[in-house]
Amino acid sequence: MHNGIFVTGTGTDIGKTYVTALLIKKLHEAGCGTAYFKAAVSGNERDENGSLIPGDAAYVKTISGISQPLDTMCPYIYETAVSPHLASKIEGDPVELEKVRACYERLCREYEYVICEGSGGIVCPIRFDSKTIMLEDIIKSLGLPTIIVADAGLGTINSVVLTCEYMKSHGLVIRGLILNNFHKGSIMEEDNKLMCEKLTGLPVIACVSENDTDIDISAEELKRICSRGGGI
Template identity: 65%
Template sequence: MSKGLFITGTGTDVGKTYITGLLLKKLNDAGFNSAYYKAAMSGNEKDENGDLIPGDATFVKNISGISQDVKAMCPYIYETAVSPHLASKIEGSPVELDVVEDNYKRLASQYDYIITEGSGGIICPLRYDNKHYLLEDVIKLLDLPCLVIADAGLGTINNVVLTIDYMKTRNIAVKGIIFNRFHPGDVMEEDNKKMCEAYTGVPVIAGVKNDSKEIELNGIFLASLFE
């Protein structure tokens, strides 16, 4: 039976896609049959034929080495670099949760482990018209536990604690925190780890240095986080 894990972040540009690629690389290198999924992807460029290229999906595929077809990774792809709810108002094709679920189930029939990446931070509107969907609706729909990606630097205590507190009030399971742009031995960043764990009760399971090609996590441990 397929298992899943959801990757969210404390905000935009904290490195969710980069970390997701490293996590999938770890699973792939350890021999786990794994895949990538993202419900909605904004800020994509067009190829020479005018077709949108799913940038995050392409990046993850390249860094992880997984064989999955990029076209199966994301059902909603937008060009405008804004939240999916606004991108779909501009471009059309608003997110439908049954489409998100059906595409996920299709992957679940083919892969043992699926990492689903969110858009932006945890409070990201996916649709706001006659229907109102937030990122958390996808998490609950697919019944996934989460990892939270955060920048290791100044301000992360506030961002991490607020993000995880919000998730807990929504009964969303958080399995761990990963610090991106981490400098081992840095007094402030080491203290950030300690404070985030103390105030959330959630462990910081890894710190990823700038431009790392690997994440220092055991593949079997990583697989154990999936449900």
């Protein structure tokens, strides 16, 4: 039985990739075989040979120091910087859950931990044509608990509570919250942390400041969060 977590966020450009890289780095430096996986990534650039490079995966690989081959990280790569459902309408190659699951399960056989990153916020259409696939469908298909990344600043109480309520109502398991762009000692951000915990009943398991190269959670605690037994 594999171990892992699915990292989602309260919106796009909230810092999911940055936080995911730090989580993987933490496990990797603790000697755990750890892989990165993202089902669909859009807004990518081409290399000198014209091949699309999954930018988020390349970033995570660089920051975390893992040796996982880049071509095992993202089964669906799009150039257009829009939601995956629209990118696939423009470029073709729509997401198939069977392929996503097969790629993920292959990693599970090779690595002790697989940390998955979502596209955009939790309400993200991955495919919307003859089939409808939402981000939550991928999470359920992979059978993973989740962590929510949110910005620490103004407005985060609303976005965190709404995201949590949506996820809970759709049967998704949430292990905790991570606040990005956190300024320790800020009265507002310290209060945001407290209110997010009180209003959702979930722990803030880490706070990340700009340009942090480490995340303030122990490797053992992170392993526990990623375990099938779960919880803190």
